[in-house]
Amino acid sequence: MGNYLIFQHVLPPTRRYQIFVINITTGICGRLKFDTMNSREFNSAENGAFIIKEDHLILYDDAAYDEPLKTIELKKLFETLEKQATTK
Numbered sequence: 724m725g726n727y728l729i730f731q732h733v734l735p736p737t738r739r740y741q742i743f744v745i746n747i748t749t750g751i752c753g754r755l756k757f758d759t760m761n762s763r764e765f766n767s768a769e770n771g772a773f774i775i776k777e778d779h780l781i782l783y784d785d786a787a788y789d790e791p792l793k794t795i796e797l798k799k800l801f802e803t804l805e806k807q808a809t810t811k
Contacts, residue, residue, distance in 0.1 A: 727801060729780065731773060740782065740792075742773060744804055751808040757782065757792065 728745045740757040772783045780800060782792045 729775070742780075742782070744800060746801075746804065749808075751804060753804040753807060755782075755795075 726746055726748045728743075728747050730743055732741045732743060734741070740755075742755040743752060744755070745752045774781050774783075775797070778797050780795045780797055782794070783789070
């Protein structure tokens, strides 16, 4: 996504959803962390799928893509990342 790299880091057996956002030009890095709410049995290969669609990062509780857990506008995500880095 332009100057940004977005990736998911899975550490089984945690039920925590971790997505890292890195500005590859400046090296500024941030992490999104959510607890998954799915009551189904945990499967690290399926847990916490995400897609980027129409300038939004869409987080799902599992790979079934039933209902989004959260939707984040990429522009706001990148602005928040840069703002947090300059205020520290």
